[in-house]
Amino acid sequence: MPQSLTDVYAIILAGGSGTxxxxxSRETCPKQMLQxxxxxxxxxxxxxRINGFVPPENIWIVTTEDKAQDIKxxxxxxxxxxxxxxxxxxxxGRNTAPAIGLAALHIMHVSPESIMVVMPSDxxxxxxxxxxxDLRLAIQGAEEDYxxxxxxxxxxxxxxxxxxxxxxxxxxxxxxxxxxxCFFEKPDLQxxxxxxxxxxxxxxxxxxxxxxxxxxxxxxxHLPALYQTLKKIESLLFTTEKxxxxxxxxxxxxxxxxxxxxxxxxxxxxxxxxxxxxMERSQNVLMVPATFQWSDLGSWAALDEIVKKDDAGNIxxxxxxxxxxxNSIVFSGERLVATIGLKDMVVVDTPDATLVTPKNQxxxxxxxxxxxxxxxxxxxxxxxxxxxxxGSYTVLEKGQGYKIKxxxxxxxxRLSLQLHKRRSEHWVVxxxxxxxxxxxxxxxxxxxxxTYIPINTKHRLENPGEIPLQxxxxxxxxxxxxxxxxxxxxxxxx
Amino acid sequence: MPQSLTDVYAIILAGGSGTxxxxxSRETCPKQMLQxxxxxxxxxxxxxRINGFVPPENIWIVTTEDKAQDIKxxxxxxxxxxxxxxxxxxxxGRNTAPAIGLAALHIMHVSPESIMVVMPSDxxxxxxxxxxxDLRLAIQGAEEDYxxxxxxxxxxxxxxxxxxxxxxxxxxxxxxxxxxxCFFEKPDLQxxxxxxxxxxxxxxxxxxxxxxxxxxxxxxxHLPALYQTLKKIESLLFTTEKxxxxxxxxxxxxxxxxxxxxxxxxxxxxxxxxxxxxMERSQNVLMVPATFQWSDLGSWAALDEIVKKDDAGNIxxxxxxxxxxxNSIVFSGERLVATIGLKDMVVVDTPDATLVTPKNQxxxxxxxxxxxxxxxxxxxxxxxxxxxxxGSYTVLEKGQGYKIKxxxxxxxxRLSLQLHKRRSEHWVVxxxxxxxxxxxxxxxxxxxxxTYIPINTKHRLENPGEIPLQxxxxxxxxxxxxxxxxxxxxxxxx
Numbered sequence: 001m002p003q004s005l006t007d008v009y010a011i012i013l014a015g016g017s018g019t020x021x022x023x024x025s026r027e028t029c030p031k032q033m034l035q036x037x038x039x040x041x042x043x044x045x046x047x048x049r050i051n052g053f054v055p056p057e058n059i060w061i062v063t064t065e066d067k068a069q070d071i072k073x074x075x076x077x078x079x080x081x082x083x084x085x086x087x088x089x090x091x092x093g094r095n096t097a098p099a100i101g102l103a104a105l106h107i108m109h110v111s112p113e114s115i116m117v118v119m120p121s122d123x124x125x126x127x128x129x130x131x132x133x134d135l136r137l138a139i140q141g142a143e144e145d146y147x148x149x150x151x152x153x154x155x156x157x158x159x160x161x162x163x164x165x166x167x168x169x170x171x172x173x174x175x176x177x178x179x180x181x182c183f184f185e186k187p188d189l190q191x192x193x194x195x196x197x198x199x200x201x202x203x204x205x206x207x208x209x210x211x212x213x214x215x216x217x218x219x220x221x222h223l224p225a226l227y228q229t230l231k232k233i234e235s236l237l238f239t240t241e242k243x244x245x246x247x248x249x250x251x252x253x254x255x256x257x258x259x260x261x262x263x264x265x266x267x268x269x270x271x272x273x274x275x276x277x278x279m280e281r282s283q284n285v286l287m288v289p290a291t292f293q294w295s296d297l298g299s300w301a302a303l304d305e306i307v308k309k310d311d312a313g314n315i316x317x318x319x320x321x322x323x324x325x326x327n328s329i330v331f332s333g334e335r336l337v338a339t340i341g342l343k344d345m346v347v348v349d350t351p352d353a354t355l356v357t358p359k360n361q362x363x364x365x366x367x368x369x370x371x372x373x374x375x376x377x378x379x380x381x382x383x384x385x386x387x388x389x390x391g392s393y394t395v396l397e398k399g400q401g402y403k404i405k406x407x408x409x410x411x412x413x414r415l416s417l418q419l420h421k422r423r424s425e426h427w428v429v430x431x432x433x434x435x436x437x438x439x440x441x442x443x444x445x446x447x448x449x450x451t452y453i454p455i456n457t458k459h460r461l462e463n464p465g466e467i468p469l470q471x472x473x474x475x476x477x478x479x480x481x482x483x484x485x486x487x488x489x490x491x492x493x494x
Numbered sequence: 495m496p497q498s499l500t501d502v503y504a505i506i507l508a509g510g511s512g513t514x515x516x517x518x519s520r521e522t523c524p525k526q527m528l529q530x531x532x533x534x535x536x537x538x539x540x541x542x543r544i545n546g547f548v549p550p551e552n553i554w555i556v557t558t559e560d561k562a563q564d565i566k567x568x569x570x571x572x573x574x575x576x577x578x579x580x581x582x583x584x585x586x587g588r589n590t591a592p593a594i595g596l597a598a599l600h601i602m603h604v605s606p607e608s609i610m611v612v613m614p615s616d617x618x619x620x621x622x623x624x625x626x627x628d629l630r631l632a633i634q635g636a637e638e639d640y641x642x643x644x645x646x647x648x649x650x651x652x653x654x655x656x657x658x659x660x661x662x663x664x665x666x667x668x669x670x671x672x673x674x675x676c677f678f679e680k681p682d683l684q685x686x687x688x689x690x691x692x693x694x695x696x697x698x699x700x701x702x703x704x705x706x707x708x709x710x711x712x713x714x715x716h717l718p719a720l721y722q723t724l725k726k727i728e729s730l731l732f733t734t735e736k737x738x739x740x741x742x743x744x745x746x747x748x749x750x751x752x753x754x755x756x757x758x759x760x761x762x763x764x765x766x767x768x769x770x771x772x773m774e775r776s777q778n779v780l781m782v783p784a785t786f787q788w789s790d791l792g793s794w795a796a797l798d799e800i801v802k803k804d805d806a807g808n809i810x811x812x813x814x815x816x817x818x819x820x821n822s823i824v825f826s827g828e829r830l831v832a833t834i835g836l837k838d839m840v841v842v843d844t845p846d847a848t849l850v851t852p853k854n855q856x857x858x859x860x861x862x863x864x865x866x867x868x869x870x871x872x873x874x875x876x877x878x879x880x881x882x883x884x885g886s887y888t889v890l891e892k893g894q895g896y897k898i899k900x901x902x903x904x905x906x907x908r909l910s911l912q913l914h915k916r917r918s919e920h921w922v923v924x925x926x927x928x929x930x931x932x933x934x935x936x937x938x939x940x941x942x943x944x945t946y947i948p949i950n951t952k953h954r955l956e957n958p959g960e961i962p963l964q965x966x967x968x969x970x971x972x973x974x975x976x977x978x979x980x981x982x983x984x985x986x987x988x
Contacts, residue, residue, distance in 0.1 A: 023832070321865050323858055336873050338517070338862045340851035347850050356841050356850055357834035364817055368832045371815050379830050396890045397900060401941075402924040404898070404966055406891060426944050428920045428968040430896040447895075448970040450920050450944065472898055474922040474966050476942040 007114045008139065009212070010050040011103045014043055014063040014071055014121035015093045019369040019380070020299050020362075023353040024331065027381045030067070032122040033074050036297065037306055043071070043121045044078060047085070049128050050117070053135070056084035060107070061121070062099045065089045069494070076389045091263035096206075097277040098269045101219050101230045107212045109238055115142050116215065118208040118274075123296050124306050130292035138209040141177055141286045147218065147279065148209040149180065151202025151287040152294045155305075157192035160298045162204040162275060164287055180285040183275055202287065204275065205294055215278070222281040229269055233262040300346045301359040303329055318349070329359070351384040389492055390415060391468065403480040407461070409434075409469040414462035416490035423477025423484060425453040427461070432469035435462040458488065501608045502633065503706070504544040505597045508537055508557040508565055508615035509587045513863040513874070514793050514856070517847040518825065521875045524561070526616035527568050530791065531800055536616045537565070538572060541579070543622050544611070547629070550578035554601070555615070556593045559583045563988070570883045585757035590700075591771040592763045595713050595724045601706045603732055609636050610709065612702040612768075617790050618800050624786035631670055632703040635780045641712065641773065642703040643674065645696025645781040646788045649799075651686035654792045656698040656769060658781055674779040677769055696781065698769065699788055709772070716775040723763055727756040794840045795853040797823055812843070823853070845878040883986055884909060885962065897974040901955070903928075903963040908956035910984035917971025917978060919947040921955070926963035929956040952982065 018031025025031045032043040040048065047059060063071055068089045075082040088103055100118055107114055117135065125131050134150065141148040151164045162185055166178035183204065187195060195201035210218075220227040236259060279285055295306045304327075307315050314325055318332030325342035332349040339347060346362055348355045355365060372380040385394040390413035396404040409415070409432075417437065427434065428450040436445055437460040438453060444464075445451050453459045455477065463469035477484075487494055512525025519525045526537040534542065541553060557565055562583045569576040582597055594612055601608055611629065619625050628644065635642040645658045656679055660672035677698060681689060689695035704712075714721040730753060773779055789800045798821075801809050808819055812826030819836035826843040833841060840856055842849045849859060866874040879888040884907035890898045903909070903926075911931065921928065922944040929938055930945055931954040938958075939945050947953045949971065957963035971978075981988055 023830075321862055323861055324855075335845075336517075336847040336871075338847065338849045338859075340849075340858045340862065341855040342850060342852070345850070347848075349848055351829075353830040353832065354841075354843055354848055355832045355834075356836060356839070358836070361818075361835040364834045365832075367817055368815055368834065377830075396898065399900075399924065399964070402966075404890065404900075406898075424942055426920075426922045428922075428970075430893065430968065430970060448918055450946065450968075452944065470893070472896075472966075472968050474924065474944075476922075476924060 007111055008054045008058060009107050009111065009114050009116050010054050010059045011100065011107075011116050011118045012043070012046055012050075012059065012061045012121045013096060013099055013118065014061050015067065015090060015099060016120075016122055017093075018122065019366050021297075022365050022369050022380060023348055023350045023355050026383055028067075028070055028386070029383055030122075031297070033071070037124050037295075037303065038126070041074070042124065042297070043074065045125075046119060046121050046123070047075070047078060049125060049131060050119070051081060053132055054117075056081040057086065059084070060086040060088055060103060062088045062090065062103050064093050065091055073387065073389045073492070091266050093271075094266065094269045095271040096274040097219070097223060097226060097272045098266065100215065100274050101223075101226055102233070102266070104212050104216050104219075105230055105234050105237070108216065112213060114212045115139055116208075116210055116212050118210075120206050120296070123206070123294065125292050125294050126306075127292045130290075134288050134290055134292060135209065137176055138288045140175075141288070142209045142211055142214070145211060145214050145284070146177075146286045147214065147282055147284055148177070148286050148288060149279065150205040150207045150290045150294075151178070152205050152290050154196050154201065154203055157189060157196045158203065159186055159189055159192050160302070161296065162186055163195055163201045164204045166200050166202065166287055168200045176288070177286040178289060180279075180287050183280040202289065203294075205290065206275070206296065208274070208279075218278050218282050218284070223272070223277045226269060226272070226277070229265050233265055236262045236265075299362045300329055300348065300365075301362045304359075327359075353379040389413075391463075396472075398480070401476060401478060401480070403475040405473045405475070407471050407473055409461065409463035409471075411463055411466050411468065414491060415460060416492075416494060417458060417460045417488040419456060419458045419486050419488075420475075420477070420484050421456060421486070422479040423475045424455045425459075426474040426476075427451050427453070428472045428474075430470045430472055432463060432467050433465050434469055434471060435464045436460070437462070501605055502548045502552065503601050503605070503608050503610050504548050504553045505594065505601075505610050505612045506537070506540055506544075506553065506555045506615045507590060507593055507612065508555050509561065509584060509593060510614075510616055511587075512616065513860050515791075516859050516863050516874060517842055517844045517849050520873075520877055522561075522564055522880070523877055524616075525791070527565070531618050531789075531797065532620070534571075535568070536618065536791070537568065539619075540613060540615050540617070541569070541572060543619060543625060544613070545575060547626055548611075550575040551580065553578070554580040554582055554597060556582045556584065556597050558587050559585055567881070567883045567986070585760050587765075588760065588763045589765040590768040591713070591717060591720060591766045592760065594702075594709065594768050595717075595720055596727070596760070598706050598710050598713075599724055599728050599731070602710065606707060608706045609633055610702075610704055610706050612704075614700050614790070617699070617701075617788065619786050619788050620800075621786045624784075628782050628784055628786060629703065632782045634669075635671055635782070636703045636705055636708070639705060639708050639778070640671075640780045641708065641776055641778055642671070642780050642782060643773065644699040644701045644784045644788075645672070646699050646784050648690050648695065648697055651683060651690045652697065653680055653683055653686050654796070655790065656680055657689055658696045658698045660694050660696065660781055662694050670782065671780040672783060674773075674781050677774040696783065697788075699784065700769070700790065702768070702773075712772050712776050712778070717766070717771045720763060720766070720771070723759050727759055730756045730759075793856045794823055794842065794859075795856045798853075821853075847873040883907075890966075892974070895970060895972060895974070897969045899967045899969070901965050901967055903955065903957035903965075905957055905960050905962065908985060909954060910986075910988065911952060911954045911982040913950055913952045913980050913982075914971070914978050915950060915980070916973040917969045918949045919953075920968040920970075921945050921947070922966045922968075924964050924966055926957060926961050927959050928963055928965060929958045930954070931956070 014032050016030055018025040021031045033041050035041045068087055138148040165182040167181040313327035315329045319336050320330050320332050321338045323340045325339050328342040328345045330339055330347045337349045344359045346357050369380045391408040391410045394406045429445050429447050434445040436451055439458050508526050510524055512519040515525045527535050529535045562581055632642040659676045661675045803809055807821035809823045813830050814824050814826050816833045819833050822836040822839040824833055824841045831843045838853045840851050863874045885902040885904045888900045923939050923941050927940050933952050
């Protein structure tokens, strides 16, 4: 074991875009930010799972620059500990090997003797106790300079996962570890059936434990080009004289401001997974056979493995009425979805888009997202309701020259002091009381009262009360997009 | 032939509620008011089909009191002729025999020698010329005191229609008519297959032609209880001394004001169809084998018979993206519906409800509507967008103590002078210019301006301009339902 758990760092990979859960997932709301299974979102569950095992300041999230702000906002419900969580911002996603390398680079500078626990942000692991128990074992292996992975005993011939083959002959010698023989990509069904009957194949969970120094050494051996670039990035980010103190920033904020110089270097890296780039090539890999239940939730159909079904095998959520369906998944929100006699179908409804597909074709949802992207539409980008640390807003309607929003402000929250160059805004208060700043004037607007913010006028909306403030905002102008905003002061560092 | 076509009356039965096309149909927007097939709604197509063949004042619509106003509004797009169309208002729906009897009663008083053409309001007949040609033949039969029906040559063993069996031996004697042997209710599949191979069975179209006096005579013979009640209603509605002039109202408006006395009599009538009550029992029935294509559009699946499909057998309408579906029907509006690999499915999306079902179970949609009715919900009652003669309104959102609507007024249209006792209204003009009356004050509100109508304040909204006026209305109050309205003056007779 490391001297203390303050030497263990949890690296949560949260750069995924999660098109496979469209229309519930969007570019600005990827799978890890969805509450699909369990009491919280997958990312917040991942953090809760490890929080306490390591101190919150040892939890580092690696994500892309464009997602970082949304993810920071997304962590607010975790309370004060959320502010301790560190962010490493990639200029752009380059798969897991560069992301892990970049994280290792940063951690080496704060704790050269550290152990890294690398976890995806969007997997389901219902039993935290078993997970932590297995993790303790894995850390022992990492202490011995092994790269340790977790393998899941297959329950069916799954074609959606990669596999790890172990060398069964060595089982006894290794104190609960299995020596890894080989990694395999997602197999076809025939191969998956043979893996299942063989008994020495495990699902590759994508959760890894190793010494920070060891993974950098393995990257140097197996991915020398990546290693060279990482060294260049390191020289741009940190002084070599004082390895544990960054040049100009607190080290933990070093990744917060992508620098044009290292951005370019990182962007030019080859996209490659750590499995393919390092794990498959290293002779130094052990596997812990997981005692915990696990799913990577690779698609809507994967809910079947992990969510309790009704007597007819259905998973029905939200505003649904069903007559006689079987083995189907129906996800609705506030709108009504009525289903009759479905068999092995998936129906997912959101305020602006609905998906209907047989379970065995859910992987094709990627193609729908591709069509949306190519045709310049918005249903893959953003939800109608956007959560913010101060509350939320919902686009009720957008028309020629106008947009209507419902804006909800939490008690005591306020928006930034801002102005819009191309639109005016009418605000009608429908619940609570608003404190409005308009240029040099400040006044209250009560329920059933309204106010008007002309174009090019500095303004701020604030909820001084104890109940949520709800306003209906009617925007008028020749351009009514979110990016027409000049912020003068913001409580959320924007 | 009757002396002139001014003696032919078209009776359009428009009392149906059309739950089978939910969620596109609602109680306030039944199937006949939907544009499912063709260039206009089924009811307006039915009127256009017969208009010109008979003068517009000879077109009489029989519907229930609660639907009459909506249907009147619905006819506005037909232009000035719509005002000539007469309405007979049933206090409540009692199936076709009472409805036809009530219509005959009225028509007898304006034209005792008349011919009635009885037509459902929600059938599809693409070829008007062929229909009118067959109709001319049917009128000849009616002139000879026959009850004439139209039979459709079956193209498949349909279990959703009733059947008419003809006496083939008499075919030659009757100038294109066939003598009817018997009527049959909807058969099971085995029976339908035997009907199809037999050759003497036709689909019962529910379109009838007869003398007004003759159908009353047949009702007297076969439905004496109905006849007695009709005579009592007649004595309440018309003086017996002057049979063609009503007691106090122009005869054509006689049905417009349901009178408590005859309402009770009508409501107590047995619900019975004209097919079962008269046609099956009469010895006096001829059939015209229709030369026109026909469908009663009994369910979503019936679209297959009448709508052109794409190469994969799909009917896709509205905002849809499909990958690889076959023989499926997808109806969407503005929201996106994405479908993958469907086979023989029906997906119907509306702003507040979506239906997903295999084609062979579409009839179960009635049970969904029943569930909605029993649980006191609204998705079977009304659409989010309601068409009105002055324009339309759309409920964008309803919350605790408030409701938000987009209201669109046609050029030169105005709402009634009205007040609300329990809500105030904020209006923001997003397109066009509004003329607003507020108590004794009248003023203009331009695009991007707003105004406020306090509770208990007489007001009127008007579009004085040449382009549609669009306003966003935010209602505030402890009660924000449509029935909180006091009208002082209304252009639409409400």
